[in-house]
Amino acid sequence: MGVVALFALIVLIAGIVIGFSGPKSKGVVAITAILLLVSISSFMAIRALVGQPFQWMYSGSFVTGPVPVVVDTLSAWFILVINITFVTGAFYGHYYLKAYQMPSSKIALHWIYFVLVYGSLTATCAIQNMLVFLIAWEVMAVGAFFLVIFESDKSKTLRAGINYLIQSHIAILFLTIAFIWVYTTTGSFSFEAISQFSATAKPYRSFFLMILFMIGFGTKAGFIPFHTWLPHAHPAAPSHISGIMSGVLVKIGIYGIFRIATYMHQDYELIGIFILLLSLSSGLFGIINAAIHRDIKKMLAYCTIENIGILGIGIGLGFIGLGTSNYLLIFLGFGSALLHTFNHSLIKSLLFFSAGSLYQQTHTRDMEKLGGLIKQMPQTAMLFLVGSLAIGGMPPLNAFISEFLLYSGLVKGLMLPGSFNMVLMVTSMAVLAVIGGISIFAFSKFFGIVFLGTPKTSLYHKPHEVSLGMRLPQYAVIVAIVTVVLFPSFYLRILSTVVAAAFPRFQAMPLAEIEAITSIIQWVGWYSLLFIILILGVYAIRKLITKKQTETIHATWGCGYVAPNAAMQYTGKSFSKTLAKLLYFFVPEKKKYQELRSYEIFPAKRNHSTYYSDFFEQVIIDNLIQYLLNFMNFFQFIQNGKLQRYILYGLFFIIAILLGLAFTLVYGIFS
Amino acid sequence: MVSFVLIVLISLVFSGIVIRTKSIASGRKGPGIWQPMKDIFKLFKKGAVYSETTSIIFQIAPSIYFASVLMAIMVIPLGNSKGLISFAGDFVFFAYVLAVGKFFNIISALDTGSSFEGMGASREALFSMLAEPAFFILMGSLGLLTGYTSFHEIFMAFHFGSYVSYALGVIATFILIMICMIENSRMPVDDPKTHLELTMIHEVMILDNSGFDLGLIMHAINLKFAMYGALIANMFLGDAPMYLTIPLFLSIQVLFAVVVGILESFSARFRMNHNAQFILVLSSLSLLMFFGVLMVLGKFN
Structure with a gap:
């Protein structure tokens, strides 16, 4: 009881203090509050991971029924992921916002919602009552809306924000429908009711319930075709918010899918195949779009969709494992998805932070206008380089570990009986390889065009390296990335307890095989280290030999043309033109x-x-909205601007309620 | 260990054999088989010219490229002796390590701010991306056929039994040769003979590299050839004893070099916009291989 109350109290007090503190110290108060909250929630999460889950049952109201608040291992994992990104995001954001000349009220609002969103995010991970969960979810969605529209004087930002707000409410609509379906069938709002529903439901009912949840949570996570808010909201939000949104806010959708997955009892394979196919197309679609867009943050947003796809492949694989009772597949599928959740939250926040540094210095998000920034911002360039190597899943960085797990799972899945599974697995492998290839394409383009070459346009302000306060959080993220590379077995052991606890029906996991995988992964970590040493070795030899040799600096070889200029460089558009044409x-x-x-x-x-x-967006969503608008026009007579009519509607409503009441009474008497 | 040493050794003469074959095929006297290596050693001793546009990336990229190829070679086994690195799923590591080198190659080309090198970089990124699924489907099918997931175990268990498996071996060899040609930007995809600016992919990417760095890149190509040659050789080596394996390995490598030479002598480069289709055909070939494997396993009954 005490901990939850303390948690809520800190959020409340922080909100009040931020409101009354000076404009400079608002960020500091927010950081302090976040640190306090993070230490509380991390404490509970780590306790849960070592085997003492936090459980509390509130009596609740007569509408909601009892409200269980549980921090089990699954919640703990997501809470820790959220914590890391929120701490780095808060620090980065504090220094990032210093460049803004905003009224103090706006900054106050921003930080209050920042703390509130953190509180509601952790709450959604712990609350296991459908109604209260929806309330926390709503607070998070609305809070995130206010975070996105920080620069609300720009009409584009507002538009993106409202787009996000509407789409997240469509998500809530689907979740509500799903929850109500469960409630009408079982008569309880507790999450356990979903389990009861799935265990007793007729064939395919449980599958349709999962589809409803998939649409609801998938909209948040950014699976296609429910992704269209992401590429608008991420560029519009200030960079620390984009990092947090992409790093953890979309992951709460993944948490939801995981949470529901633990309550499913049938139709596993059907669900698995559905999620797998959806994720494969999300991954491909996301990365293809990332490769061609020129707005740096939009490109990163599409890359988030791609990574959600990779995550989803893991989840689908895990479901197929559940369906075929293949314990190793459950572990590899869900484990890789959980690890990739963590990895992606690190990498993507790093990339968004450095993109924010770029934006702050150059005031443009158009990569065609930039170039040669490695000379003015060498550290940001290196940070971004690490991020772009990591996001492509390349060794020696962390996403390789989770993608390797996923590949291992797919290869294991090949051995499943049935040629359909084999075709599915081999297709997934090929698609995953293509995704990896295009992500090299996309990020070599991004890095090459923005940081290398010569500047393509002259900027008003000469860009220079950003402040230490903005760089330090990014280095902290890199440290976290390195821990995953060097000690993957540590993370994998945690994940095996998470997966085992989340799917207790499958406790009989073959420990020996999981140990074998863990040791292989640890070796991959060491090989990654070996790779770095090898690179350093080759470079040292090169340095040693070239020390004595002459070194001349000359203009770039223009193939005989003697007057090349910056505009003649290869542009990002021409770089990706061949792919786009294909x-x-x-x-x-x-x-x-x-x-x-x-x-x-x-x-x-x-x-x-x-x-x-x-x-x-263009073919499906826009057309759908157009049809919807045309249909809605038929009801325009209702909203006719006459006050008398509106009062009449109120009267109709009251009469309807009275009639309903009367009917109930009469029905009660006669039955 | 054995495979690493042998691959590095054979890489010294690989290009020499290719060039020798090409000169014989075209009726020229041609250089000796050590000539490419001599050229590379000359490059190692030369000073370098750097473009004023370039940054640290341009300096480190060739080393990383070279190191990535070395790292990938470590994964490759030789008959019944394991590679330096061998674990379940090592073929994923192999492909991704090579990708790191590619990434740095591409950004180093963009680092020069040249209008030509970016073009090469774009094409390299595109074509190697398109070749990726072929390799993964191939390895997936071999894994499915043998039930193992590391290079060493797959090749050890890969036996030629029925007629279908001979056909599979032929398809796999063809796919590997073609992947090798694409990865090294050789003949049907790109023509290294038309040097400098007329070449469309690889050679144009390294226009500004010189001295030691150019030597590293050139030798990395030799190593890559020998590496893919070793993969092909492994398909046929199986569980033979060492005194048989090593001569067989060397002769397959030489044969591979001769095949590359002949292929380069008697084929013309495709038009750039047809390359994508060609490489995608490779993926469908590997799908054919996959269905062949399903057939061998009797999944179609």
Whole structure:
């Protein structure tokens, strides 16, 4: 009781103190509050991981029924992931926001919601009552909306924010439908009711329930085709918020899927195949779009969709493991998804933070306008390089560990009986390989265009390295990344307890095989270290030999052309043009220009611009909304602006309630 | 250990054999088989010219590229002797380590701010990405066929029994040769003979590299050839004793070099925009291999 109350009290007090403190110290108060909250929740989470889960049962109201608050191993894992990103995000954000000349009220609002979103995020991980869960979820969604629209004076930001708000409420709608379905069947709002529902439901009911949850949680997580809020909201939000949103806020959707997965009792394979196919297409779609977009934060947002896809492949694999009672597959699938959750939250926050540093110094998110920044911002460049290597799943960095686990799972899945499974697994492997390949494409483009070469346009302010306060959180993230590389077996042991506790029906996991996997992963960690040593060795030899040799500095070889200029460099657009052309049906290219008329003898200066549009947003969502709007027009007579009519509606409503009451009474008397 | 030493040794003469074959095929006298190595040693001794646009990336990239190829070679076994590194799923490590080198190669090309090198970089990124699924489907099918997931165990268990498995061996060899040609930007995809700016992929990426760095990149290509040659050789070695394995390995490598030479002599480079289709055909070939494996396992009954 005490801990939960203390937690809520700190959020409340922090909100009040931030409101009344000076404009400079608001961030400090928020950081202090976050640190306090993080230490409380980390304490509970670590206790849960070592085998003492925190459990509390509130009596609740007569509407909600009892409200269990449980920090079990699954919640603990997600709470720890959230904690790390929130701490680095708070520090980075404090220094990042210093550059803004905003009214103090706005900054206060921002930090209050920052603390509130943290509180509600951890709460969603612990609350196991559907109604109260929805309330916490709603607080988080609305809080995140206010965080996104920090720069609310820009109309684009507001638009993106409202887009996000609406989509997250569509998600809530689906969740509510699913919860109500469970409630009407079982008569309880406790999460355990889902388990009861799934165990007793007729065939396919449980599958449809899972689909409802998938749409609800998947909208938050960013599975296609429910992803369309991400590429708008991430660029609009200030960078520390984008990092947090992409790092942990979308992961709460993954948490939801995991939580529901633990309560499922049937149709595993069907669910698994569904999630697997959805994730494969999410991954491919995300990374293809990431490779072609020129807005740096939009590109990172699409990359988040890709990584959610990779996560989802793991979850799908885990479900197939549940369906075939293949314990190793359960461990490899769910384990890789959980580890990738952690890895991606680290990498993506790192990438968004360095993208924020870029934006702060150059005031543009368009990569075609940048270039050669490694000379002015060497540390940011190196931080970004580490991030882009890591996100491509390349050794010696952390995402390789989780992707390797996933590959191991897929290879193990190949040995499953049934040729359908084999085809599915081999397709997944091939798609995962393509995703890896395109992500090299995308991030070599990003890094090469933004940080290397020569500047393509002259910027108003000469960019220079960002403050230490902004760099330090990023180095902290890198330290966390390195721990995953060097001690993967440590994380894997934790994950094996998490997976075993989440799926207790499958406690009979073959420990020997899991130990074998763990030791292989640890060896992969050592080999990664060996790789670094080898690189250093080759470089040292090179340094030793070239020390004595002459070194000349000269202009870039222009193949005989003697007057090359910066505009002649290869641009990001031309870099990705071949890929985009190959996949034109997937990433339609739109052109905006004015045709030259026959009567224009002396044509004026004109512009030609091309951009890529989101296939799903343009073809599915926009059309759907158009139909919906057309349909809604039929009901326009209701909203006619006449006050008298509106009062009449109120009267109708009251009469309807009275009639309902009367009917109930009469029904009660006669039955 | 044995495989590592042998691959490094054979890499010294590999390009020499390729060039020798090409000169014989075109009726020229041609250089000796040590000539490419002599060129590389000359490069090692030369000073370097750096572009004023470049940064630290340009300096470290060749070393990382070279190290990544060395690291990948460590994974490759030789018959019944394991590679230096061998674990379940090591083929994933193999592919991803090579990708690291590729990544640095690409960004080092972009580092020069040249209008040509970016073009090469873009194509390298695209084509190697397209070749990736072929390799993974191939390894997946071999894994499925043998029930193992590391190079060493897969090759040890890969036996030629029925006619179908001979066909599988032929397809696998063909896929590996083609992946090798794509990864090294050789003939049907790219033509290294038309040197400098006319070459479209690899050679154009390293236009600005010189001296020791260029030597490293050149030798990394030799090593990569020998590495893929070793993979092909392993398909046929099986569990033979060492005194048989080593001569067989060397002769398969030489044969592979001759095949590369002949392929380069008698084929023309594709048009750039047809390359993507060609490489995708490779993926479908490896799918064919996969279905062949399903057939061998009797999954279609």
